[in-house]
Amino acid sequence: MQPATSDCHGHGVARASGQGVSCVTNPCQHTFNNWGVSAACLRSVFAPTGKTESGESIMLQWLNEVLRSGIGAAVAFVVGWALAELRNWYRIRQMRKRLEQLAGERSAAEAVFIISNREDIRPSVQRYLEQQQKQHLAIFQVHRPELFSDDMEEWHKFLDSVRKEVQQLRQYGPTRVLLFTNVPVAMGISLGALLDNGPEVVIHHYFNGMYRPVARLAQETIKP
Incomplete structure (x- = not known):
């Protein structure tokens, strides 16, 4: 049975491990990498504990992670599309130059x-x-x-x-x-x-x- 959050005396959330019970002061720190938010994280953000500034900071951190990943994916897509278009333009340009060269040689x-x-x-x-x-x-x-x-x-x-x-x-x-x-x-x-x-x-x-x-x-x- 997991210990209650009161075991940390209001300074965090108790987390059971093989070495006993440890207190996690930021219950959201283990959730960012998995793109999920635990119940403890939500409680720390929205619970009326008087620590509104800390909750807002955690939520902003989570939103920053989401935005950073989304913007990175969008930038990668745009860059990939631009490079593909550039390659196609270069191939067409080289083909036209070759045809013009052949036309000049043949007209001679x-x-x-x-x-x-x-x-x-x-x-x-x-x-x-x-x-x-x-x-x-x-x-x-x-x-x-x-x-x-x-x-x-x-x-x-x-x-x-x-x-x-x-x-x-x-x-x-x-x-x-x-x-x-x-x-x-x-x-x-x-x-x-x-x-x-x-x-x-x-x-x-x-x-x-x-x-x-x-x-x-x-x-x-x-x-x-």
């Missing part, structure tokens, strides 16, 4: 590839190049004046011609190819397969009498 060695069917689009392409001040670029071209029929052999022969021109183009060694074409959609898909695993390809489309770049095929854009 460009070539033009024209693949046309029925209408020869070379004059329109040359006008576009003059407007872009790129009329000095080397031009490679494959043209078929006849329409394609349902004979698969015609399609294969045209693709063979394109494949040979692609080999000549790659021997020239450009880092970027400006592609202009007006072939049927099915042929365009086959051309994409032929031009894969090579230099960057900028695809141009004909809008209202003028060609415009609409897409580009490069390793960093078609592969994750």
